[in-house]
Amino acid sequence: MYEVEVKVRADHERVRERLEALGATHLGTVRQVDTYFDAPDRDFAETDEALRIRREDPGAGSATARVTYKGPLVDAVSKTREEAEAVVADAEATTAVLEGLGFEPAATVRKERDRFEVGEVLVTLDEVEGLGEFVEVETEAAEDVEAERDRVFGVLEDLGLDPGEGIRTSYLGLLLGADRDDRQ
Amino acid sequence: MYEVEVKVRADHERVRERLEALGATHLGTVRQVDTYFDAPDRDFAETDEALRIRREDPGAGSATARVTYKGPLVDAVSKTREEAEAVVADAEATTAVLEGLGFEPAATVRKERDRFEVGEVLVTLDEVEGLGEFVEVETEAAEDVEAERDRVFGVLEDLGLDPGEGIRTSYLGLLLGADRDDRQ
Numbered sequence: 564m565y566e567v568e569v570k571v572r573a574d575h576e577r578v579r580e581r582l583e584a585l586g587a588t589h590l591g592t593v594r595q596v597d598t599y600f601d602a603p604d605r606d607f608a609e610t611d612e613a614l615r616i617r618r619e620d621p622g623a624g625s626a627t628a629r630v631t632y633k634g635p636l637v638d639a640v641s642k643t644r645e646e647a648e649a650v651v652a653d654a655e656a657t658t659a660v661l662e663g664l665g666f667e668p669a670a671t672v673r674k675e676r677d678r679f680e681v682g683e684v685l686v687t688l689d690e691v692e693g694l695g696e697f698v699e700v701e702t703e704a705a706e707d708v709e710a711e712r713d714r715v716f717g718v719l720e721d722l723g724l725d726p727g728e729g730i731r732t733s734y735l736g737l738l739l740g741a742d743r744d745d746r747q
Numbered sequence: 748m749y750e751v752e753v754k755v756r757a758d759h760e761r762v763r764e765r766l767e768a769l770g771a772t773h774l775g776t777v778r779q780v781d782t783y784f785d786a787p788d789r790d791f792a793e794t795d796e797a798l799r800i801r802r803e804d805p806g807a808g809s810a811t812a813r814v815t816y817k818g819p820l821v822d823a824v825s826k827t828r829e830e831a832e833a834v835v836a837d838a839e840a841t842t843a844v845l846e847g848l849g850f851e852p853a854a855t856v857r858k859e860r861d862r863f864e865v866g867e868v869l870v871t872l873d874e875v876e877g878l879g880e881f882v883e884v885e886t887e888a889a890e891d892v893e894a895e896r897d898r899v900f901g902v903l904e905d906l907g908l909d910p911g912e913g914i915r916t917s918y919l920g921l922l923l924g925a926d927r928d929d930r931q
Contacts, residue, residue, distance in 0.1 A: 604788030604849070614848060632847030647843035650836035659831035663816030664798060665788070666848075 567643050567711040568701035569719060569729045575677075575688050575696045581722045582679050587686065590678035593621045597672045598658070599735050603665030611635040613735075614666060618654050628654035630661075643708055672734045684718045691734050698724060751827050751895040752885035753903060753913045759861075759872050759880045765906045766863050771870065774862040777805045781856045782842070783919050787849030795819040797919075798850060802838050812838035814845075827892055856918045868902045875918050882908060 600607075600614040607613055613633040620626040627650065634645035651657045658668065677688040687699040700718050702711050716726040730737075784791075784798040791797055797817040804810040811834065818829035835841045842852065861872040871883040884902050886895045900910040914921075 602848070612847075630841075630844055632844045634847055645847070647840065647847045649840035649844050651841075652834035652836070656831065656833035657814075657835075660814055660816045660833050663796075663818055663829070663831045664786070664850075 566646055566701060566703060567638075567708060567715055568699060569715050569726055570697055570699045571719070571724050571726075571728045571730060573696060573698040573722075573724055575690070575698075578686075578688060578698055578722055578724070582681070582686065585681055585721055587679040587681045590680055590685075591621060592675060592677045593619050595619050595672075595674055595676055597674075597735075598654075598668050599670050599672070600661055600666040601669040603667075613733075614661070616651075616654050616657060616661075628652075628657065630657055638708055638712070643712075670735055670739060672738060674734065681718050681721070682714075684714060686718065686722070689734075691737075694734060694737055697730075697734075698722065700724075750830055750885060750887060751822070751892060751899055752883060753899050753910055754881055754883045755903070755908050755910075755912045755914060757880060757882040757906075757908055759874070759882070762870075762872060762882055762906055762908070766865070766870065769865055769905055771863040771865045774864055774869075775805060776859060776861045777803050779803050779856075779858055779860055781858075781919075782838075782852050783854050783856070784845060784850040785853040787851075797917075798845070800835075800838050800841060800845075812836075812841065814841055822892055822896070827896075854919055854923060856922060858918065865902050865905070866898075868898060870902065870906070873918075875921075878918060878921055881914075881918075882906070884908075 596618045598616045598618075600616075602612075602614065605612075612635060613631075615631045615633070617629050617631065618626060619628070629648050629650050631646060631648040637643045637645065662668075673692040675690045677690075679686040679688075683702065685699075685701045687701070689697045689699060691697060700715050700722075702715055719726045780802045782800045782802075784800075786796075786798065789796075796819060797815075799815045799817070801813050801815065802810060803813070813832050813834050815830060815832040821827045821829065846852075857876040859874045861874075863870040863872075867886065869883075869885045871885070873881045873883060875881060884899050884906075886899055903910045
């Protein structure tokens with residue numbers, strides 16, 4: 564399964580109006596704290612991979628954690644890449660296992676995510692600490708990546724956003740001030 | 748926290764009689780399937796480390812999975828080593844994350860474990876597929892490793908077993924026929 568995703572800087576107020584006009588479904592808001600790790604054997608910035616532990620809190624004390632591996636880009640424009648993700652019971656214990664293996668926490672990204680669904684396309688309004696407001700439009704493709712990319716571009720245009728302004732640099736990369744980094 | 752542990756080959760029937768005489772508490776029986784991984788950047792057999800995913804089924808369909816990192820030996824006689832362990836929701840998804848990072852499943856150990864407690868010492872009767880019957884006596888030490896080792900040796904003697912016959916080779920190592928390997 565591939566993730567097809569485009570991210571742009573966008574004023575949330577205007578996008579919310581468009582989402583309402585499109586009849587989007589509001590999925591909910593969560594707070595996410597992402598810790599990215601460096602590898603002992605290679606430079607993830609160079610190999611275009613990422614290892615992340617995400618703590619997600621949708622409120623009411625029901626925090627969850629997931630560990631995710633992101634592989635190198637398959638399609639550069641849409642940020643399509645392979646991904647493997649596992650739910651874990653305890654972010655701290657999982658960090659200890661990764662540290663034993665030689666992975667080291669390198670940086671942390673904190674954000675509020677507000678999620679909507681337009682058809683089968685996911686639209687996410689991100690307020691990132693230290694960076695500001697972004698919109699991500701995303702879908703999953705089992706095979707026909709090109710068709711999914713067209714759908715994602717279509718939704719961006721419906722929201723008054725320009726697919727040509729897609730930012731390939733990840734929040735992590737933006738926070739670190741690196742423009743060669745395109746992990747999410 | 749360190750794990751202090753001694754393992755010997757032993758006929759289970761005799762040991763069960765001794766456990767009963769000692770008033771040991773029976774904790775229960777589980778089936779464990781352990782998958783060990785090779786690392787992309789180093790030879791765990793040489794560095795004396797291990798990465799394992801353990802699927803544990805105590806019956807009644809309540810299977811769980813844990814991922815564990817074991818560090819090099821701190822004390823050779825008692826097999827004391829540092830350990831980090833995390834509960835995961837899905838062994839297959841966790842395997843996919845590890846494979847993304849470059850770790851590869853190398854070998855699998857299957858066994859039935861019958862657990863008892865004598866005082867604060869854990870006594871485990873292992874029936875290992877392809878290897879036969881073993882007894883492990885184990886405790887955890889925050890600081891005074893030597894005192895914990897003496898307790899472990901004492902329980903072995905109470906069970907009619909000889910601490911001098913401790914096997915440092917792991918089940919994995921025994922299965923692979925390697926005697927330099929001493930991971931559990």
